Amino acid sequence: MNIQEYISSGIVESYVLGLADEAERAEFEEMCTRFAEVRAARDAFELSLEQHALAGAVAPPAHLRETILQQFVAEPAVNINGGAPVVQLRPIRRSPISMAMRYVAAAAIVLLAGSAALNVYYFKKYREYSQRYDQLVARQAELALNNKAMQTRMGGYERTIAGLTNPNMAKIYMDASAVPGNGSPAPGSQATVLWDTRTKDVYLMVNNLPQPESGKQYQLWAIVDNQPVDAGTLHMDEGRMMVKMKNIPRAQLFAITLEQEGGSPTPKGPMYVMGKV
Amino acid sequence: MGITLTYTEQELVSLLRNRDNKAFAYLYDNYASALYSIILQIVSDAELANDVLQEVFVNIWRRIEQYDTGKGRLFTWMMNIARNASIDTLRSRSYQNSRKNQSIQENVDTLPVTDINQPGIDTIGLRKVLEQLREEQRTLIELAYFKGYTHEEIAALEQLPLGTVKTRIRNALIQLRALLK
Incomplete structure (x- = not known):
């Protein structure tokens, strides 16, 4: 829009007569500072309006003059009593906002900024501690697990010692050298059967057996009247602990063979150790 | 004077x-x-x-x-x-x-009409100039300038689109300036 169009759009009259809205007023005031033509158009309309108003003036009742002017004589007297007259040097457009409110607002802004900064700070802290907490929980769980494993092992060893020291426990030493025929595949092999003479429960303790290849498992046999009876398979991860096997009421020999994992109904694999009751 | x-x-x-x-x-x-x-x-x-x-x-x-x-x-x-x-x-x-029963709309309808028609008032100042405007323009200036209604209020009162109200008021003002010269 060029300036002439703007001037002749009716905005000048709208502004001067107080009919323009806030946005229009702001724009017009801006245009006035930028364009002398706009200012000149405003001045011209104002002047014609003023002349018209003065020409069409209607005199108010004469007594009003005294009443009105009297008020202004009275008002400054109040100021003089209070000291120097209060002369405001600048137009105060936003006078309803008191100084106190300004301080309150300023304080509120400062507090808000401070609060925001603290929020950031504490959030960082929170994340840091949250991470540390997670780490601690993980470690605690790990320790609890280790502890449980240790207790299991301890229990095993306690039972082992109890078994070894139990006077009712018969100890049958099985040895590679006792293996008949072609002999043991691992000559240094040794294992001990602990046989509770009262309950007939059989426990096995490995002294020395090679780690079986994967898919294979050691199996204990009780030889009863020349017939092999399954006495259970052995898990090597139990270590040197005494492991409870099956209940065997009577037997003359005990032997260990290497079988397919899960055990076999009859011994098929090579014999590693054997011992007489 | x-x-x-x-x-x-x-x-x-x-x-x-x-x-x-x-x-x-x-x-x-x-x-x-x-x-x-x-x-x-x-x-x-x-x-x-x-x-x-x-x-x-x-x-x-x-x-x-x-x-x-x-x-x-x-x-x-x-x-x-x-x-x-x-x-x-x-x-x-x-x-x-009019506290008893009227809405603002009724006030607008009752007050201005009687006032405008009061003899003497429309022979002074801007009102005298307004006499030379078209009826529809005069009504809008009456509401906007002498009654102080916003353009939105006028649009609602006169049941006109806001844009129409603005345009008509602007046109009336342009004519007013010409008449004042």
Whole structure:
């Protein structure tokens, strides 16, 4: 829009007569500072309006003059009593906002900024501690697990010692050298059967057996009247602990063979150790 | 009324800001009639207009610091004070008079029509000029300038699109300027 169009759009009259809205007023005031033509158009309309108003003036009742002017004589007297007259040097457009409110607002802004900064700070802290907490929980769980494993092992060893020291426990030493025929595949092999003479429960303790290849498992046999009876398979991860096997009421020999994992109904694999009751 | 300007507007404003009583007397002598005419055109009641004129001079006295010479002439500023005070008075009056049952819309319908038709009022000031406008334009200026309704309110009252209201008021104002010259 060029300036002439703007001037002749009716905005000048709208502004001067107080009919323009806030946005229009702001724009017009801006245009006035930028364009002398706009200012000149405003001045011209104002002047014609003023002349018209003065020409069409209607005199108010004469007594009003005294009443009105009297008020202004009275008002400054109040100021003089209070000291120097209060002369405001600048137009105060936003006078309803008191100084106190300004301080309150300023304080509120400062507090808000401070609060925001603290929020950031504490959030960082929170994340840091949250991470540390997670780490601690993980470690605690790990320790609890280790502890449980240790207790299991301890229990095993306690039972082992109890078994070894139990006077009712018969100890049958099985040895590679006792293996008949072609002999043991691992000559240094040794294992001990602990046989509770009262309950007939059989426990096995490995002294020395090679780690079986994967898919294979050691199996204990009780030889009863020349017939092999399954006495259970052995898990090597139990270590040197005494492991409870099956209940065997009577037997003359005990032997260990290497079988397919899960055990076999009859011994098929090579014999590693054997011992007489 | 022969007005002889003895002060420039600048001088007058700075004297008024210094609470110079003579300057106020000068202001009254030179502008009270013009302002009274504007008040009368809006409130249309002489008793009421007397009260409003007092209020207007009190406002000028109290708010002269707020007058910004860069934004227009002193008279324009005073004229707008007179217009606003008149409309405020009219509204509070019509509110008090019609508290019982009317909505704002009814006030608009009842008040202006009787006022406009009152003999004498439309022969002074802007109203006289308005007589030369078309009926529809006159109604809009009546509502906007003399009743102080916003364009939105007028659009609702007249059941016209806001854009139409704005355009018609602008066109009426352009004609008004031509008529004032």
